[in-house]
Amino acid sequence: MREKLPVNQILQGECVEIMRTLPDECIDLIFADPPYNLQLGGDLHRPDNSKVSAVDAEWDQIGDHDDYDLFSCAWMEEARRILKPNGAIWVMGAYHNIFRLGTFLQDMGFWIMNDVIWRKTNPMPNFKGTRFTNAHETLIWAAKTKDAKPTFNYAAMKALNDGVQMRSDWVLPICSGGERIKASDGKKAHPTQKPEALLHRVLLATSDPGDIILDPFFGTGTTGAAAKRLGRKYIGIERETDYVQVATERLEAIRPAADQSLAVTRSKRAEPRIPFGNLVERGMVKPGDMLYDSKGKRTARVRADGSIISGRVEGSIHKVGAEIQNAPSCNGWTFWHVRKKGGLMPIDTLRAEIRAAMEA
Amino acid sequence: MREKLPVNQILQGECVEIMRTLPDECIDLIFADPPYNLQLGGDLHRPDNSKVSAVDAEWDQIGDHDDYDLFSCAWMEEARRILKPNGAIWVMGAYHNIFRLGTFLQDMGFWIMNDVIWRKTNPMPNFKGTRFTNAHETLIWAAKTKDAKPTFNYAAMKALNDGVQMRSDWVLPICSGGERIKASDGKKAHPTQKPEALLHRVLLATSDPGDIILDPFFGTGTTGAAAKRLGRKYIGIERETDYVQVATERLEAIRPAADQSLAVTRSKRAEPRIPFGNLVERGMVKPGDMLYDSKGKRTARVRADGSIISGRVEGSIHKVGAEIQNAPSCNGWTFWHVRKKGGLMPIDTLRAEIRAAMEA
DNA sequence: GGAGGATCTGAATCCGACA
């Protein structure tokens, strides 16, 4: 006998308690974007002195590693119980928390299918120049058990990716502009709203129409929105009254796609930019090598970081080319050459080799 | 007294045992790409039983204590011991092992600076069509402690990336073609040889010339190759005789880049500090001269001691600039200008003249 | 209306030398 599930609803409360009210093995897919437990220091200002709005919500303050581990294991154990035998889970995070989440998944017997990288086209920069731009987040897709056969719509993913296999790195912009939900005061309703395109791809890849999707950290309901559009059923769990309110209104306004093939969005495939430094890293040009202009008169020396130096002028291939010509600008790719078998070859030829290899 | 380290050598043996022979706090940077295709009871045995039980006691909260976790904690503890206080570690892996490695790093007190994604331009496709193409691997860059100040050549990374911040996702091809080392039978000498371009970027970003780089899973010596080219010292540890042999020959053939080419773009923080008072002392700015913001609206008057005064606000060029803008901070060198031939010139230009004179 | 410039913002573990 089948109990009646609260589908297409938002259940308000602590996710572990709410999940306990659900029967065993009733959910097809879980998508979870839990608090990251960021441990931020003081205020952070941009170089223009404006202040960065921190993720300082009370719900993200879990505590130290031990507290976070207890919290994580509690909800993940319940999640595992309510998953169908061939069900699967997606868990999302950043370096602060994703390693712990992945370890717990493995320890509980989940079987990782892929880790997927969300490469952000427009991440927030590192304002103080202390680290690499934190330009991605990680998602883990795991089956309930090693032997489970979770849904994977391989052909749909291939179609979505212009006919080649979908890779484990997804290039998508962050949620901003009109998609970003504003509160009545005009400020963002939720500090970490995810783009619907991300959930679209997750649900299209690993669920079927009619499936029941649970999101235990529902927030403003992005998972529900994508589910409703794609003809899936959702169950949302959210603790904060404000978010429940926003998500309810949001979902009310969404109409499922009449023809679901129309709902397939295409990802932008950005032409890869090749920095000159790549030629150095790849050994096509070596630190200390000389570059020449087309007549072999002017020279510059390559450094290990891809900058070049000519006399007292140093900088990028473009900047140095411009300065030694006393020109406003210069395309270093065509200006500079390497000596090759007696002749001179523009470095643009080397760049073309890299691009050709990337295409193949 | 300083012990003599076995630099630019390959030490053959189990990495934990070899690391034990090294003194505390002697290594600047560790790069570790540990094996992960391990079977329980397989070819990777515990370093020694006494050590394992100690680790066992210390890490009993982790969960499943299979041999892989014990092995990982054992080598990472040794790695931590021999790292200098401001040292750092890179650990590399895929979803099979990287989550465990990241968790252990955090639990041991390492402080994650970034996780970095190596996005492969030419990954192996997924033949069965049951998952996404596994097109990336993950690297974790972590400092020894939360308060450590590991080396990060921010400006060099920016130069290497054509003038924009280096991001946490690195697009590089897998190691193939001529770079891939073949054994005498024509087959690849090592199953997971890493591209030298990857190590080039790692070492350029987080070490300086002369630093000592340890790789406890040396394999065919890619870390050593990049280190030698870039003027770093390396210590390689490798268990398999065949790999030691291949790596030895490989490293012998490599010629380092000339010293002058190892210089990379320096950050401004590393420039010599010039007090504003120097400009006054040298007569480039005179007591009583007026300073202006870029629009000529706000003004301040220079005093003989290099302080400035604007209305009732007085102090350094930075402090006054910040206060009259009501900003948390201000770079007075770029904020303030002097009148020159009808136009306004930032006082930073005058500072640059002094620095150029100091260089000459 | 449109072009172009100014402004704003996004899951952020974000300074360092010297007294």
Next chain:
DNA sequence: TTGTCGGATTCAGATCCTC
């Protein structure tokens, strides 16, 4: 160790504003 203070630090994209 702690406090002070000099001064270094940002990319893409959406929206708003001006001409």
